[in-house]
Amino acid sequence: MNSSQHVITDPDESFRDHFSAVNEDGKRNWFYPQKPTGKWHTRRFWFTVGILTLLFVTPFIKYNGQPLLLFNVLERKFIIFGIFIGPQDYWLFGLTMLSFMIFVVLFTTIFGRLWCGWACPQTVFMEMVFRKIEYAIEGNATKQKLLNKAPWNAEKILRKMAKYAAFLIVSFLIANLLLSYVLGVDELSKIIREPIADHMSLFGGIIGFTVIFYFNFAWLRDQACTVVCPYGRLQGVLMDRNTINVAYDYQRGEPRGKIHKNQERTEGDCISCHQCVAVCPTGIDIRNGLQMECVNCTACMDACDNIMEKVGFKKGLIRYTSENAIVKKTNKLITPRVIGAMVMLLLLWSVLGFMVVSRTDTQTMLLRAPGSQYIENKDQSITNLYTFKIFNKTNRAIKPVIRLESVKGKLIFAGASLDGNVNLSLNPAGMIEGTVFIVVPANALKKRKTTLTLSVYQGNEKLEDFETTFIAPEQ
Numbered sequence: 001m002n003s004s005q006h007v008i009t010d011p012d013e014s015f016r017d018h019f020s021a022v023n024e025d026g027k028r029n030w031f032y033p034q035k036p037t038g039k040w041h042t043r044r045f046w047f048t049v050g051i052l053t054l055l056f057v058t059p060f061i062k063y064n065g066q067p068l069l070l071f072n073v074l075e076r077k078f079i080i081f082g083i084f085i086g087p088q089d090y091w092l093f094g095l096t097m098l099s100f101m102i103f104v105v106l107f108t109t110i111f112g113r114l115w116c117g118w119a120c121p122q123t124v125f126m127e128m129v130f131r132k133i134e135y136a137i138e139g140n141a142t143k144q145k146l147l148n149k150a151p152w153n154a155e156k157i158l159r160k161m162a163k164y165a166a167f168l169i170v171s172f173l174i175a176n177l178l179l180s181y182v183l184g185v186d187e188l189s190k191i192i193r194e195p196i197a198d199h200m201s202l203f204g205g206i207i208g209f210t211v212i213f214y215f216n217f218a219w220l221r222d223q224a225c226t227v228v229c230p231y232g233r234l235q236g237v238l239m240d241r242n243t244i245n246v247a248y249d250y251q252r253g254e255p256r257g258k259i260h261k262n263q264e265r266t267e268g269d270c271i272s273c274h275q276c277v278a279v280c281p282t283g284i285d286i287r288n289g290l291q292m293e294c295v296n297c298t299a300c301m302d303a304c305d306n307i308m309e310k311v312g313f314k315k316g317l318i319r320y321t322s323e324n325a326i327v328k329k330t331n332k333l334i335t336p337r338v339i340g341a342m343v344m345l346l347l348l349w350s351v352l353g354f355m356v357v358s359r360t361d362t363q364t365m366l367l368r369a370p371g372s373q374y375i376e377n378k379d380q381s382i383t384n385l386y387t388f389k390i391f392n393k394t395n396r397a398i399k400p401v402i403r404l405e406s407v408k409g410k411l412i413f414a415g416a417s418l419d420g421n422v423n424l425s426l427n428p429a430g431m432i433e434g435t436v437f438i439v440v441p442a443n444a445l446k447k448r449k450t451t452l453t454l455s456v457y458q459g460n461e462k463l464e465d466f467e468t469t470f471i472a473p474e475q
């Protein structure tokens, strides 16, 4: 998605013909970005501290005895801010996903890749954890290059071993973090405490994810964003000329040219120092315009600001701005497209809110057994035969009791004790099914088909109301 939206005085447009991560021989370009320093990096550093704290603390936060967030894709159980979404809630799950996607579209249309630069776990871990470990063990970009070219002497072996051991430890931590969101910390700590042989598959999962994260952060790196990530590739359709991005102000910077002492400057503010390129973790030149490889990490903003300060020019030659703001000096954040997405999002959130508020803890289906008729009893009562299914839509065990509400009568469950009672019990997110007779006095039935209202209780707490049809002889 190399933008052709603006004209750059530099006639070299060859960047459009190649992918920054691959060199002319078709081999991988390994990037050695220089350490970024500046106000944006400091802000991102503290933001990362906040995000990582949140990421590592959240699995331990419980609400009503349940994790605040759980994404158990294996058993299709999700808990989002205390709301349990089980296999029965496919509507709720589908609408949540749909509203999430529309939110992503809306957010990206307005703020571009702000997520990528500040909050995406790939960038957060890569730039703020793994890259920092690398700088601490192997030194700055120049030293890293020299070390890689150096023969395998004791120092190189030691530094490489220390770096990759640290990478492995952090990858193991991330794998555990991921599984704490999938299984919950209680389940995870059980796997860690109990013998490995009891949890071979889950232990295999931890090792597998450790290897994947290690491979990602030690080798794949920038290519996770530029080759693998589908979100990066969607930017071209999600952004418009009003989208805020890290951008080079070519109106101010061009024509670019070196600075010469004691000579009146006739060029723009870009002094062709290439510092913005030197710090870029994806190896691109932001001056070429908006590019798919740019993850909006802000490193080039800091690098350029530092240069502008040194040469006495105004900062912000590379800054958060939009194409329209650069060209027309004006920007409109709320465009018709944004309004459309906002309206859709509001509608979806209203529907979701209603579904959450009106949601019941159980979902019961009680239907007359196929082909069955009514039975006239000697005591002037009528019996109908039903099959039932009760789904537990919570993550706790439930002992449901079904009661007739609209007429006097009784339920006799197949396999029940003499008084007609049966011990129903539902596992978390579980389901039970069975057969039940409903017996109603004939004088309570005025017509052939009567709609009965029933309720599901747990103790004195009513969990759900539902209806079924009862048939009787014509009066």
Ligand code: SF4
Pocket: 248, 253, 269, 270, 271, 272, 273, 274, 275, 276, 277, 287, 303, 304, 305, 307, 317, 318
């Ligand atoms: S850091 Fe700024 S001045 Fe230097 S090349 Fe990049 S845009 Fe131009």
Ligand code: SF4
Pocket: 246, 276, 279, 280, 281, 282, 283, 284, 285, 286, 293, 294, 295, 296, 297, 298, 299, 300, 301
């Ligand atoms: S162009 Fe700038 S913001 Fe984009 S990835 Fe490179 S350094 Fe980060």
